[in-house]
Amino acid sequence: MAAQSVLIVDDEPDIRELLDITLSRMGLETHSAASLGEAQARISEVVPDLCLTDMKLPDGNGISLVEYIQRDFPQMPVAMITAHGSVETAISALKAGAFDFISKPIELETLRNLVNSALQLEGDTSRADSAVDHDLIGSAPSVERLRKQIIKLARSQAPVHIRGESGSGKEVVARLIHNNGPRAAGSFVAVNCGAIPPDLMESELFGHVKGSFTGATSDKPGLFQAAAGGTLFLDEVADLPLGMQVKLLRAIQEKSVRPVGASEEQPTDVRLLSATHKNLAAEVEVGRFRNDLYYRINVIDVQVPSLRERREDLPALAKTILGRISSEEGTAKATLDASALDALASYDFPGNVRELENVLERAFALSDSGTITGDDLQFPSNAPVMRSPGTRTRKTDRPGSEIWNISDADGDLEGFLEDIERKVLSSALEENRWNRTAAAKQLGISFRSLRYRLKKLGLDD
Numbered sequence: 215m216a217a218q219s220v221l222i223v224d225d226e227p228d229i230r231e232l233l234d235i236t237l238s239r240m241g242l243e244t245h246s247a248a249s250l251g252e253a254q255a256r257i258s259e260v261v262p263d264l265c266l267t268d269m270k271l272p273d274g275n276g277i278s279l280v281e282y283i284q285r286d287f288p289q290m291p292v293a294m295i296t297a298h299g300s301v302e303t304a305i306s307a308l309k310a311g312a313f314d315f316i317s318k319p320i321e322l323e324t325l326r327n328l329v330n331s332a333l334q335l336e337g338d339t340s341r342a343d344s345a346v347d348h349d350l351i352g353s354a355p356s357v358e359r360l361r362k363q364i365i366k367l368a369r370s371q372a373p374v375h376i377r378g379e380s381g382s383g384k385e386v387v388a389r390l391i392h393n394n395g396p397r398a399a400g401s402f403v404a405v406n407c408g409a410i411p412p413d414l415m416e417s418e419l420f421g422h423v424k425g426s427f428t429g430a431t432s433d434k435p436g437l438f439q440a441a442a443g444g445t446l447f448l449d450e451v452a453d454l455p456l457g458m459q460v461k462l463l464r465a466i467q468e469k470s471v472r473p474v475g476a477s478e479e480q481p482t483d484v485r486l487l488s489a490t491h492k493n494l495a496a497e498v499e500v501g502r503f504r505n506d507l508y509y510r511i512n513v514i515d516v517q518v519p520s521l522r523e524r525r526e527d528l529p530a531l532a533k534t535i536l537g538r539i540s541s542e543e544g545t546a547k548a549t550l551d552a553s554a555l556d557a558l559a560s561y562d563f564p565g566n567v568r569e570l571e572n573v574l575e576r577a578f579a580l581s582d583s584g585t586i587t588g589d590d591l592q593f594p595s596n597a598p599v600m601r602s603p604g605t606r607t608r609k610t611d612r613p614g615s616e617i618w619n620i621s622d623a624d625g626d627l628e629g630f631l632e633d634i635e636r637k638v639l640s641s642a643l644e645e646n647r648w649n650r651t652a653a654a655k656q657l658g659i660s661f662r663s664l665r666y667r668l669k670k671l672g673l674d675d
């Protein structure tokens with residue numbers, strides 16, 4: 215098989231030579247150009263598998279070359295070589311469509327990782343197209359746009375911030391970006407930033423060394439290390455405490471992390487994706503989120519539409535979800551009758567696709583035959599729109615505060631208390647549209663504690 219080829223574009227002969235030696239040692243064929251004009255001619259002539267370009271060129275800048283390649287050779291990855299610390303250039307290059315960037319002085323290990331990732335990209339995106347079609351259900355124009363964005367972003371290393379309401383599919387989008395890109399063979403590590411207790415956050419993200427705090431009985435790698443070669447997905451990133459935001463910014467800038475208690479930094483190799491249902495720009499405005507971190511993680515911004523904004527997708531989503539539930543239960547595929555379709559169409563779905571899944575699971579369990587009716591869906595009869603997210607029950611309305619007799623607990627205090635706990639947890643989950651993070655927050659317990667209690671009480675299906 216012919217060696218893959220790389221075009222090196224730099225006006226400094228020393229850098230061209232360093233890159234040439236390193237890439238040739240990797241078994242690659244190299245070509246070089248010292249100016250923008252020369253680069254464009256060489257690209258048309260040899261159509262390399264990758265282009266590495268310096269930012270400053272005698273007759274123009276590297277961004278123009280990125281734009282040229284995006285326009286005329288959209289399948290060709292191009293990476294930018296930037297001056298040390300020039301964040302703005304790196305971000306402009308990524309926004310213009312560069313696959314990644316590398317800063318000077320060039321670290322050879324980082325260069326090799328970058329080149330290997332870029333050369334794994336397939337020119338033909340049809341496999342990614344069909345994977346995205348399969349996992350992202352819907353054909354509304356906003357979903358079609360999202361699909362195209364995912365396929366494009368999967369080929370880049372740029373940090374992407376995914377916005378959208380709870381349950382709308384932000385994690386689905388993040389996984390698709392990972393699964394269809396050059397890091398697919400690495401891990402996809404998802405972390406809910408709102409669910410980690412603040413005092414454990416640093417150790418969870420960066421790891422710790424034995425003895426660094428009480429309970430640190432051995433060295434433990436963090437999530438950055440676990441995602442090495444893959445993708446780290448920071449869900450609910452707006453919930454990161456400010457102190458941790460500074461440390462995260464540093465980790466992104468330096469591409470290295472220092473485990474708690476360690477004296478040395480460790481290089482990291484992760485692609486960062488993040489999401490939140492909050493308005494991150496507004497969080498920056500009020501000082502709850504650092505502007506510099508926002509700028510770094512929000513290089514490319516993706517909006518996931520709510521289910522209300524794409525009602526036409528409801529039947530297809532419902533059909534697929536029912537198909538999944540039926541096959542998990544080992545039964546024939548359940549269907550929705552006309553009354554069920556009408557009921558779905560007139561409901562607002564504040565909890566989006568996750569709520570649709572929950573509604574269908576409950577209806578499936580309730581329906582006697584394989585046909586689900588409008589009644590099985592159990593939407594509130596008088597109000598198609600559910601309670602707004604912030605609405606809280608008054609203390610006196612709290613589940614469990616109903617009148618009870620001491621005889622109810624006779625001989626089984628544990629069982630009695632568990633019943634109350636079950637009611638409290640169920641109500642909190644319902645009130646928070648089955649968003650466990652929000653339910654835990656409302657109850658003033660950690661996400662882990664909620665998960666533990668749900669499991670203990672048999673409510674975790």
Ligand SMILES: Nc1ncnc2c1ncn2[C@@H]1O[C@H](COP(=O)(O)OP(=O)(O)OP(=O)(O)O)[C@@H](O)[C@H]1O
Nearest residue numbers: 349350351379380381382383384385386491567568
């Ligand atoms: N377009 C879609 N096609 C198929 N399944 C979807 C789609 N969108 C969401 N889902 C399903 O809905 C559920 C919720 O999706 P997901 O966890 O990605 O939402 P989210 O926006 O990340 O939620 P949260 O804000 O609560 O973290 C998942 O089970 C997911 O598989």
